[in-house]
Amino acid sequence: MRRPLFIAEQARNARGMLGRFIAFVMARETLSENLRAIDALDVQPRDHILDVGCGHGRSLEILAARASKGHVAGADTSELMVEIAVARNRALVKARKVDVAIAPADALPFPDGSFDKALCVHVIYFWEGLDAPFREIARVLKPGARFALVFRTDADKTTVASFPKEVYRFRPRSEVTAALMRAGFAVQVAERDAEPVLAIATKQNAAAVVS
Ligand SMILES: C[S@@+](CC[C@H](N)C(=O)[O-])C[C@H]1O[C@@H](n2cnc3c(N)ncnc32)[C@H](O)[C@@H]1O
Numbered sequence: 001m002r003r004p005l006f007i008a009e010q011a012r013n014a015r016g017m018l019g020r021f022i023a024f025v026m027a028r029e030t031l032s033e034n035l036r037a038i039d040a041l042d043v044q045p046r047d048h049i050l051d052v053g054c055g056h057g058r059s060l061e062i063l064a065a066r067a068s069k070g071h072v073a074g075a076d077t078s079e080l081m082v083e084i085a086v087a088r089n090r091a092l093v094k095a096r097k098v099d100v101a102i103a104p105a106d107a108l109p110f111p112d113g114s115f116d117k118a119l120c121v122h123v124i125y126f127w128e129g130l131d132a133p134f135r136e137i138a139r140v141l142k143p144g145a146r147f148a149l150v151f152r153t154d155a156d157k158t159t160v161a162s163f164p165k166e167v168y169r170f171r172p173r174s175e176v177t178a179a180l181m182r183a184g185f186a187v188q189v190a191e192r193d194a195e196p197v198l199a200i201a202t203k204q205n206a207a208a209v210v211s
Pocket residue numbers: 011012013014026027030034052053054055056075076077078081103104105106120121122123126127
């Protein structure tokens with residue numbers, strides 16, 4: 001069944017009481033895909049990690065437990081999602097182990113080379129283009145840093161039909177991996193036929209990037 005437009009709008013930009021409910025449901029629905037991305041990052045205790053489009057912030061607490069001597073940051077465009085993520089991680093935020101910023105993926109409020117790892121789960125559908133966000137994520141990563149990206153492609157026709165196209169853009173896998181490479185990542189795609197796709201991208205040294 002096709003998801004109603006007003007629900008899809010909440011996934012893109014959660015607001016109000018309905019937004020709180022959507023955040024609650026989403027935290028459960030996306031947990032396994034977030035764990036898949038987090039496992040692929042092979043988090044080390046001193047890692048600095050960024051979750052782009054962190055939503056409700058459930059991954060932030062999991063990452064903070066694994067990077068016990070490091071730091072975790074989240075960024076999301078929804079003020080409500082950031083409020084929920086901060087409330088969920090209140091003690092970690094107070095201890096300065098976790099920070100959550102209201103910011104879009106293409107204008108992240110972090111200096112160059114801030115992070116060892118990054119993830120982005122079910123967010124790229126809401127971006128008009130891929131180049132600016134991927135370049136911005138590459139900017140804030142250290143050379144050699146790993147980026148785990150989880151997304152559904154247009155190959156999954158059932159999913160494409162279930163989500164309103166006014167809100168969700170499902171792209172071919174090749175379009176996403178090409179954009180990652182243009183942004184300076186070497187890309188490895190796990191489980192070739194699996195949906196959602198998990199792409200593991202490694203930031204190359206500037207000299208290795210072919211434009
Ligand atoms: C479907 S939710 C996924 C949240 C979380 N990553 C998860 O796996 O449960 C998409 C999230 O991306 C955020 N978002 C949408 N557009 C964004 C953008 N341009 N930059 C950063 N976050 C964005 C939304 O506010 C929402 O929290």
